[in-house]
Amino acid sequence: MGADYLGGQFTAACLSVGTSSFADFLATSAPDLLPGARGVGGQVPRDLPHGTTIVAMEFAGGVIMAGDRRSTAGNFIAQRDIEKVFRSDDFSCVGISGVAGIGLELVRLFQLELEHYEKLEGRTLSLEGKANRLAAFVRGNLGGAMQGLVVVPLFAGYDEDTGNGRIFSYDVAGGRYDERKFHGIGSGSVFARGALKKLYTDGMSESDAVTACMQALYDAADDDSATGGPDLTRQIYPVVAVVTEDGFRRLTDEQAGEYAEAVVGERMQSPGGPIAPLRQTST
Amino acid sequence: MPFYVSPEQAMKDKADYARKGIARGRNSVVVAYDEGILFVAPNPSSALHKVSEIYDRIAFAAVGRYNEYENLRVAGVRFADTRGYQYAREDVTARGLANWYAQVLGSIFTESNKPYEVELVVAEVGDSPAGDQMYRITFDGSVADEHGFVAMGGQAEQVAGVLKERYSTGMSIEAALGAAIAALSGQGNGERAEINASQLEVAVLARGRVHRTFRRIRGARLEELLSQAQQGGKAAGGKAATGAADGAGEDAAGEPPPGHGTAP
Numbered sequence: 398m399g400a401d402y403l404g405g406q407f408t409a410a411c412l413s414v415g416t417s418s419f420a421d422f423l424a425t426s427a428p429d430l431l432p433g434a435r436g437v438g439g440q441v442p443r444d445l446p447h448g449t450t451i452v453a454m455e456f457a458g459g460v461i462m463a464g465d466r467r468s469t470a471g472n473f474i475a476q477r478d479i480e481k482v483f484r485s486d487d488f489s490c491v492g493i494s495g496v497a498g499i500g501l502e503l504v505r506l507f508q509l510e511l512e513h514y515e516k517l518e519g520r521t522l523s524l525e526g527k528a529n530r531l532a533a534f535v536r537g538n539l540g541g542a543m544q545g546l547v548v549v550p551l552f553a554g555y556d557e558d559t560g561n562g563r564i565f566s567y568d569v570a571g572g573r574y575d576e577r578k579f580h581g582i583g584s585g586s587v588f589a590r591g592a593l594k595k596l597y598t599d600g601m602s603e604s605d606a607v608t609a610c611m612q613a614l615y616d617a618a619d620d621d622s623a624t625g626g627p628d629l630t631r632q633i634y635p636v637v638a639v640v641t642e643d644g645f646r647r648l649t650d651e652q653a654g655e656y657a658e659a660v661v662g663e664r665m666q667s668p669g670g671p672i673a674p675l676r677q678t679s680t
Numbered sequence: 681m682p683f684y685v686s687p688e689q690a691m692k693d694k695a696d697y698a699r700k701g702i703a704r705g706r707n708s709v710v711v712a713y714d715e716g717i718l719f720v721a722p723n724p725s726s727a728l729h730k731v732s733e734i735y736d737r738i739a740f741a742a743v744g745r746y747n748e749y750e751n752l753r754v755a756g757v758r759f760a761d762t763r764g765y766q767y768a769r770e771d772v773t774a775r776g777l778a779n780w781y782a783q784v785l786g787s788i789f790t791e792s793n794k795p796y797e798v799e800l801v802v803a804e805v806g807d808s809p810a811g812d813q814m815y816r817i818t819f820d821g822s823v824a825d826e827h828g829f830v831a832m833g834g835q836a837e838q839v840a841g842v843l844k845e846r847y848s849t850g851m852s853i854e855a856a857l858g859a860a861i862a863a864l865s866g867q868g869n870g871e872r873a874e875i876n877a878s879q880l881e882v883a884v885l886a887r888g889r890v891h892r893t894f895r896r897i898r899g900a901r902l903e904e905l906l907s908q909a910q911q912g913g914k915a916a917g918g919k920a921a922t923g924a925a926d927g928a929g930e931d932a933a934g935e936p937p938p939g940h941g942t943a944p
Contacts (some may be wrong), residue, residue: 407762408784411755419765422758430766509765516733516757 448623450585451492456606459641460562467625489554536571585617585624701797703834774804786821
């Protein structure tokens with residue numbers, strides 16, 4: 398293993414005319430580097446790090462994605478500050494739910510796939526193209542998923558052609574679905590989506606959209622033990638990514654902390670969150 | 681065809697063939713400046729590139745036969761991405777890549793009927809000028825470690841001679857570009873070279889950029905830089921002063937703006 402890997406067959410593969418896809422290139426030249434290619438026979442170990450809530454929401458300038466920081470293994474908290482939302486390239490981001498180890502590998506490969514294409518072709522993939530590649534990766538993990546190593550991503554990006562944000566969700570079979578307005582994935586997504594349904598309006602400002610996502614993640618953590626709420630004692634806050642025409646930006650810990658502390662402060666008075674009016678008043 | 685050709689003769693024939701093929705094309709130069717490494721190649725095409733990004737801090741420049749060096753470029757990107765994926769991004773080095781190219785070109789030279797008519801430079805920008813590296817790999821797999829500047833192609837000695845006169849450590853990007861253009865147009869006496877932006881392919885590895893340091897310089901930005909470089913050339917005369925003395929403009933114009941990656 399290691400450097401010896403780069404022997405004759407690999408060299409020949411490098412020089413051959415072929416694909417601009419990094420994953421396809423690995424499949425022909427170094428297949429065991431691919432996630433999920435390693436056969437998992439027999440019993441899958443129980444209690445692999447798991448669980449999550451990731452939310453994504455469109456707003457006036459693009460799209461926000463936010464994710465909690467907890468990973469659990471059975472009833473234990475495996476990690477308090479795991480990051481589940483990542484920059485996939487300058488104009489898109491990806492969040493993962495499910496088995497953390499496989500998910501992180503998937504993200505790493507996906508980031509490289511996009512960069513590799515850009516370096517070889519001299520242009521970035523379209524947003525649709527990126528979403529499709531991610532679908533193919535999820536599909537590639539179907540064997541593992543059926544043995545319990547499930548990974549489901551959430552993908553969002555800024556579409557430079559239309560000037561809008563877009564959100565894509567996936568299922569384990571590699572199905573890819575366009576989502577409108579907002580979406581959530583993970584064990585806490587049921588609660589998060591309920592909250593977003595009441596909080597979302599079209600054309601929100603960035604700070605309102607981030608606040609709405611923070612509220613949704615707080616509600617998810619409130620009802621799902623596998624989702625972590627903001628940890629004010631350790632200053633561990635949800636990862637918040639903003640993608641607009643200016644590109645990908647991740648809020649600093651200070652910025653995320655301000656939003657989180659504002660939300661928690663209000664919850665001291667109203668633990669269930671902002672109260673929605675019972676009827677829609679005419680505007 | 682003779683039944684027997686001595687190995688020396690066969691190798692010499694291949695080497696001559698390759699050299700001739702490379703000499704048919706135009707020269708390119710690579711010059712280190714204070715904030716990175718500059719690549720300048722005469723190239724009227726805006727779509728087909730002689731200088732390209734390989735990895736975060738590594739770039740590739742080539743002269744010779746396009747389809748052959750394009751093949752090597754793609755191979756280099758695959759090699760670098762695989763190594764970075766297998767280990768970590770920091771573990772991809774120009775030295776490793778240069779050695780790999782040397783092996784590849786060496787095998788091709790010895791084993792195939794026709795050698796590749798290419799000459800490559802692989803360069804890596806360091807955290808400081810002392811960490812900058814440049815490697816030249818020739819058609820037969822020889823690697824040379826270069827410092828400060830590299831002239832590639834047929835009339836390399838002449839071009840290198842001009843560069844040597846005008847090069848100084850820590851020169852500004854305008855001064856480096858001025859030196860490069862003077863060297864490429866074969867004029868070493870500070871005369872204004874008749875080169876315009878549309879005929880050049882210019883790129884840098886910019887030390888200060890985060891993650892991916894490679895950046896192409898073109899369009900209005902290149903024209904601005906060219907005019908500053910050429911003014912500096914007039915003022916400087918034969919010997920290079922360090923960039924500031926030329927009145928060639930502050931680094932504010934020279935520094936590629938931060939922001940997006942290399943999307944062309």
